[in-house]
Amino acid sequence: MSSAVQNITQPRSRIVGGSPAPPGSWPWLVNLQLDGGLMCGGVLVDSSWVVTAAHCFSYWTAVVGEFDITKTDPDEQVLKVNRIIPHPKFNPKTFNNDIALVELTSPVVLSEHVTPVCLPSGMEPPTGSPCLVAGWGSLYEDGPSADVVMEAKVPLLPQSTCKSALGKELVTNTMLCAGYLSGGIDSCQGDSGGPLIYQDRISGRFQLHGITSWGDGCGEKGKPGVYTRVSAFSDWIQIPGANGKSMYLTQL
Numbered sequence: 001m002s003s004a005v006q007n008i009t010q011p012r013s014r015i016v017g018g019s020p021a022p023p024g025s026w027p028w029l030v031n032l033q034l035d036g037g038l039m040c041g042g043v044l045v046d047s048s049w050v051v052t053a054a055h056c057f058s059y060w061t062a063v064v065g066e067f068d069i070t071k072t073d074p075d076e077q078v079l080k081v082n083r084i085i086p087h088p089k090f091n092p093k094t095f096n097n098d099i100a101l102v103e104l105t106s107p108v109v110l111s112e113h114v115t116p117v118c119l120p121s122g123m124e125p126p127t128g129s130p131c132l133v134a135g136w137g138s139l140y141e142d143g144p145s146a147d148v149v150m151e152a153k154v155p156l157l158p159q160s161t162c163k164s165a166l167g168k169e170l171v172t173n174t175m176l177c178a179g180y181l182s183g184g185i186d187s188c189q190g191d192s193g194g195p196l197i198y199q200d201r202i203s204g205r206f207q208l209h210g211i212t213s214w215g216d217g218c219g220e221k222g223k224p225g226v227y228t229r230v231s232a233f234s235d236w237i238q239i240p241g242a243n244g245k246s247m248y249l250t251q252l
Helices: 003-008 159-166
Strands: 029-034 037-046 049-052 061-064 077-086 100-104 130-135 150-155 175-178 195-199 206-215 225-229 238-240 246-248
Touching: 029 049, 037 206, 049 206, 130 206, 159 175, 175 206
Parallel strands: none
Antiparallel strands: 029 037, 029 061, 037 049, 049 100, 061 077, 077 100, 130 150, 130 195, 175 225, 195 206, 206 225, 238 246
16 A cells, blocks of 8 residues: 555544534434543444444443533433444455444433434435534644534535545545535544534435545645445444344434
8 A cells, every 4th residue: 555545544533623513413423432532433323323433443432412521411321332343344544434333232312412313315415515524523733622512514525526636546436525625624533433414405304424534634725524425335234123133224
């Protein structure tokens, strides 16, 4: 693998150029922790299942309902991780197939501030559609991490633009790009595994279309963020149904 690939495919750890999110506005956002410290984001897709990036972890707990990491929030629940299922074809060098499922040891207690997100069904949002990213990552390059959830709005970019900006050999069909070519607003390292959310204009539902994965720097001009394309893995993402059989999460 070339040094260019090594330099570009860096895990994402920050929301750059974002603003504090209203408390409870990201009820599906999960704080994945290693020994009590933030390591990655995740997305609640069922009461016992979290989707995140495969490159994220080893020894983890999952904290749902969290807003301010400096204190215990009223809706906060800390759950141990039962098992981690990275995609069998995940490539840690190229970040291809960068998706994993996390099963919790017990179901979360669902509430207004703790609820699963909808998974994509049907067509993807058109190019230019506004999406939202969120996390607790650093506020700027090599800066301190945020105490509260930060959010930012980024538009979906054409695949051709993404390939031109970052390299056609690096951006695969299981990835998508979002952000501003002018720079300034982006996800970055630590926000890895967190959501790229689109609100459907007709139903009003918030849908998970991307998982924060990698990029070349953070908020740099001409370098949009890269996200795992969730719809590409709809046949792989599945959980045990109530009848003991597997059912696709996209059917929930």
